[in-house]
Amino acid sequence: MDRDIRTVEDVLRLLDGLFASGADRWTARAASWWDDFYADRSKPVPFFATKPDENLVSYLDRGLIRPGRALDLGCGPGRNALHLASLGFAVDAVDLSPAAIAWARDRAHETGADVHFHCGDAFASTGAALDGPYDLIYDSGCFHHLPPHRRISYLALLDRLLAPGGLFALTCFAAGAMGSELSDTELYHRSSLQGGLAYTPESLRWIFSDLTAVELRRMRDEPSDSPRFGEPFLWTALFRRDAQPRTAADCWSIR
Secondary structure: OOOOOOOHHHHHHHHHOOOOHHHOOOOHHHHHHHHHHHOOOOOOOHHHOOOOEHHHHHHHHOOOOOOOEEEEEOOOOOHHHHHHHHOOOEEEEEEOOHHHHHHHHHHHHHHOOOEEEEEOOOOOOOOOOOOOOEEEEEEEOOHHHOOHHHHHHHHHHHHHHEEEEEEEEEEEEEOOOOOEOOOHHHHHHHOOOOOOEOEOHHHHHHHOOOOEEEEEEEOOOOOOOOOOEOOOOEEEEEEEOOOOOOOHHHHHHOO
16 A cells, blocks of 8 residues: 655656656656657757747847856757857756757857756756756746646746746747647646647746746747747747745736
């Protein structure tokens, strides 16, 4: 007889197990799946190219983000981390996949970029050792691969690592364009994430309601010869952590 639920982390691990093993894209067990995905570096995958996200470039060009300490979550082959490092950021970048990290390190060596790469699970207490606070936490395509209960882990990471006054930015699947629109409850019934979850602007504002929304828009479509990556099936969002705690009225005002 098992009685092994004592902590929130115990509950989260139990919920992880409700999904079919092949659906896992978010724990250390998923590293081999991502290794296979990144094994062929010549695959015509748009985000394999060494191009930063167009929204990230836009934030920087408009002065919404300024150099400081940055964390790239789910960095893949490192395209956004390298861009930030080239502009004077002190960058940590983390990914589950050894193959992705190896590719990112090769790119950093080729360009002379100074990025500290970490291979492991950013959300696990025994995973990648990340030392905040960070002035910027950037996520391009990690969040939409998390099951609903792991949003708790994600928000805890932001709370732990994002500096007061710091910025959090992400890109994720846009409802009506890409990703599953099944309810959170139905995902557990089906034991599948359907390849990734779609979000609406309202759901993103609600999930990240402890932060102040700065900008939320669809990613702009960039042609293949553009120096930037852009696909319109993604939302882009920029949030700020207030330097001082907000009141309940402040939180309700952005929902």
